[in-house]
Amino acid sequence: xxxxxxxxxxxxLPLLLTLVGGSAxxxxxxxxxxxxxxxxxxxxxxxxxxxxxxxxxxxxxxxLDRAARRFVNQLSQFTxxxxxxxMMTDTSAATLVVHCEHAGEPVQAVGExxxxxxxxxxxxxxxxxxxxxxxxxxxxxxLQLVHEDREGFAVSVVRIEDRPRFPWRGLMLDAARHWMPLxxxxxxxDGMAAVKLNVFHWHLSDNQGFRVESKLFPKLxxxxxxxxxxxxxxxxxxxxxxxxxxxxxVPEFDMPGHSxxxxxxxxxxxxxxxxxxxxxxxxxxxxxxxPTRESTYQFxxxxxxxxxxxxxxxxxxxxxxxxxxxxxxxxPRIRAFMQDHGLKSNADLQAYFNARVLALVQKxxxxxxxxxxxxxxGLPKNIVIQSWRGSETLAATARAxxxxxxxxxxxxxxxQPASQLYSVDPLGGAAASLTPEEKARILGGEACMxxxxxxxxxxxxxxxxxxxAIAERLWSPEDVTDVKDMYRRLAxxxxxxxxxxLQHRIGPALMCERLTGLEPAGTLATLDALLEPVxxxxxxxxxxxxxxxxxxxxxxxxxxxxxxxxxxAELVDDWNAHQEEIRQWxxxxxxxxxxxxxxxxxxxLLQEDIPLANxxxxxxxxxxxxxxxxxxxxxxxxxxxxxxxxxxxxxxxxVAELTIAIQPAVRKLVDAAAQTRGAP
Ligand code: ACM
Numbered sequence: 001x002x003x004x005x006x007x008x009x010x011x012x013l014p015l016l017l018t019l020v021g022g023s024a025x026x027x028x029x030x031x032x033x034x035x036x037x038x039x040x041x042x043x044x045x046x047x048x049x050x051x052x053x054x055x056x057x058x059x060x061x062x063x064l065d066r067a068a069r070r071f072v073n074q075l076s077q078f079t080x081x082x083x084x085x086x087m088m089t090d091t092s093a094a095t096l097v098v099h100c101e102h103a104g105e106p107v108q109a110v111g112e113x114x115x116x117x118x119x120x121x122x123x124x125x126x127x128x129x130x131x132x133x134x135x136x137x138x139x140x141x142x143l144q145l146v147h148e149d150r151e152g153f154a155v156s157v158v159r160i161e162d163r164p165r166f167p168w169r170g171l172m173l174d175a176a177r178h179w180m181p182l183x184x185x186x187x188x189x190d191g192m193a194a195v196k197l198n199v200f201h202w203h204l205s206d207n208q209g210f211r212v213e214s215k216l217f218p219k220l221x222x223x224x225x226x227x228x229x230x231x232x233x234x235x236x237x238x239x240x241x242x243x244x245x246x247x248x249x250v251p252e253f254d255m256p257g258h259s260x261x262x263x264x265x266x267x268x269x270x271x272x273x274x275x276x277x278x279x280x281x282x283x284x285x286x287x288x289x290x291p292t293r294e295s296t297y298q299f300x301x302x303x304x305x306x307x308x309x310x311x312x313x314x315x316x317x318x319x320x321x322x323x324x325x326x327x328x329x330x331x332p333r334i335r336a337f338m339q340d341h342g343l344k345s346n347a348d349l350q351a352y353f354n355a356r357v358l359a360l361v362q363k364x365x366x367x368x369x370x371x372x373x374x375x376x377x378g379l380p381k382n383i384v385i386q387s388w389r390g391s392e393t394l395a396a397t398a399r400a401x402x403x404x405x406x407x408x409x410x411x412x413x414x415x416q417p418a419s420q421l422y423s424v425d426p427l428g429g430a431a432a433s434l435t436p437e438e439k440a441r442i443l444g445g446e447a448c449m450x451x452x453x454x455x456x457x458x459x460x461x462x463x464x465x466x467x468x469a470i471a472e473r474l475w476s477p478e479d480v481t482d483v484k485d486m487y488r489r490l491a492x493x494x495x496x497x498x499x500x501x502l503q504h505r506i507g508p509a510l511m512c513e514r515l516t517g518l519e520p521a522g523t524l525a526t527l528d529a530l531l532e533p534v535x536x537x538x539x540x541x542x543x544x545x546x547x548x549x550x551x552x553x554x555x556x557x558x559x560x561x562x563x564x565x566x567x568x569a570e571l572v573d574d575w576n577a578h579q580e581e582i583r584q585w586x587x588x589x590x591x592x593x594x595x596x597x598x599x600x601x602x603x604x605l606l607q608e609d610i611p612l613a614n615x616x617x618x619x620x621x622x623x624x625x626x627x628x629x630x631x632x633x634x635x636x637x638x639x640x641x642x643x644x645x646x647x648x649x650x651x652x653x654x655v656a657e658l659t660i661a662i663q664p665a666v667r668k669l670v671d672a673a674a675q676t677r678g679a680p
Contacts, residue, residue: 036160043157048152055091056098067135074143079153108248113131137162165477165478170201175203178451179456182234188460188463194497205224207261214303214306223265259287282540282546286324291356308364309364318370355379391429406431421470425473512557517603569668573668587620589662609658619660622670
């Protein structure tokens with residue numbers, strides 16, 4: 001443990017400001033997220049007043065006009081200043097002059113120029129970009145720069161030159177397992193635009209649901225969706241909305257596995273006898289498309305043709321993951337086919353299927369994208385592989401000549417802290433040893449929001465703000481890796497996202513309120529702020545979940561990462577300088593128990609959390625005891641230390657799929673108290 005000399009009390013004030021929620025200044029040149037490639041800040045400010053005006057010059061298109069109007073509306077939202085007459089053509093009188101050099105691609109392409117420069121002087125700001133995409137990115141940067149100081153709202157004088165590190169920066173949303181209504185999709189796109197992500201990967205079909213209207217095969221949605229699907233008109237509107245924000249929409253139709261929902265209406269596509277029902281459980285299931293029948297490819301030809309026309313993006317994701325092969329093994333006709341065609345394994349059979357599907361995807365003018373499992377020496381090199389199983393696969397695919405994107409390490413459903421997501425680099429791990437030519441095949445990465453354990457109610461709290469940390473990894477220079485600074489800026493960006501209508505902060509708060517009924521929610525929120533859901537795949541191991549399990553418990557209202565615990569751990573790492581604060585926090589958690597206990601006791605849903613509350617109370621007492629011993633300068637008695645360790649070990653075990661995130665820091669205090677040789 002670090003032991004710094006005692007600091008004067010003055011230093012506590014700025015720290016307190018940080019602790020109570022982001023820095024005192026809303027947004028500044030050092031608040032940008034993702035961090036630009038180059039920022040040169042100078043003295044001075046450009047005032048943002050009621051006379052703020054934007055002028056668009058150079059290449060013009062309606063998308064830019066809409067972007068400028070949206071920008072001014074957001075500016076108005078951030079400042080509270082109304083802007084009615086906000087567009088002008090007179091560049092000399094404009095506050096922000098936007099200059100776009102030329103048009104971009106009619107359908108946004110991978111690697112299209114997203115660069116921009118933003119020059120802010122005390123008189124005027126100038127945003128320049130070769131293409132509209134750069135203008136969109138630069139406008140987001142400008143919004144992040146707006147802050148309030150003693151004189152009013154302003155943007156600091158700065159010159160920013162910016163461009164992304166990777167061309168493919170995505171977020172995958174699983175709308176198949178739990179239905180994600182359009183409101184979720186739209187606000188997800190808003191969040192993505194704010195942090196400069198450029199690919200919305202829409203996971204549209206799985207065992208538990210088929211989520212897009214097909215006019216050619218209407219039984220897909222009629223029988224495979226419980227009525228929860230997007231119409232083609234709605235899809236078109238989403239795509240237009242995304243394009244306005246510089247975001248590509250890549251559809252995924254998972255095949256040949258993860259496809260039970262297709263078979264409810266079209267059982268002949270499957271490799272085993274029907275009938276089929278929409279799957280309600282989570283996991284990997286036996287049903288898979290029959291790769292041996294020509295009728296399968298006739299169906300897919302027509303279906304892919306229909307979807308290729310609906311989704312303009314160049315890429316079409318065929319899934320391809322987790323085929324267990326059981327239906328193939330069980331079908332004598334399929335086994336005979338394999339023998340006739342020299343296919344030695346189910347992987348070979350799937351590669352045969354993939355090659356046939358690839359031909360269809362290409363016939364309809366698209367490039368193919370698939371998960372790791374489509375990586376097979378038999379396939380041509382013009383497909384993109386999305387690596388979810390490890391950086392080794394990513395490196396192997398790049399070495400073998402395939403383009404790839406990384407998702408392993410970016411699974412938002414696994415509840416890892418932002419610091420861990422942030423540490424994953426597409427060119428790190430096994431990919432670090434690739435040649436420059438091989439590295440160039442790694443296009444970027446995608447955060448993945450699988451939806452077994454999220455609904456529209458809490459999905460935002462699993463995506464945000466952590467996705468902003470991944471967005472920075474994919475946009476900013478490789479050497480932007482300072483975790484503490486990332487968290488500082490993440491707190492600022494999180495509030496901005498809140499302003500934009502994302503529900504990552506309000507969602508959990510409302511769920512806590514529902515759990516507390518008519519009691520004040522603060523009591524439960526105080527406990528909840530110290531908790532984290534279990535990580536990795538621990539939740540699905542804890543009990544049986546399926547599509548019908550209510551996700552209405554405290555674990556569902558608990559964000560993936562406890563900011564309070566992280567900040568408390570920082571205080572404890574320097575406990576000598578923060579003794580009063582540590583005591584105050586511990587005392588607050590301890591005294592919360594008197595109000596919390598009856599509240600938990602009267603609720604069916606909160607019964608399971610009673611041990612957590614008791615343990616937090618015991619942890620707080622242990623921490624306060626440790627602080628007393630530390631202050632006394634005498635080591636804590638061995639017997640006391642042993643008792644605390646027993647309690648700490650108990651408190652380290654998950655309860656109700658939650659862990660107490662302050663437990664490790666309290667353990668540090670206890671261990672420090674056991675060893676103390678006297679406070680300096
Ligand atoms: C996956 O997680 N099965 C792609």
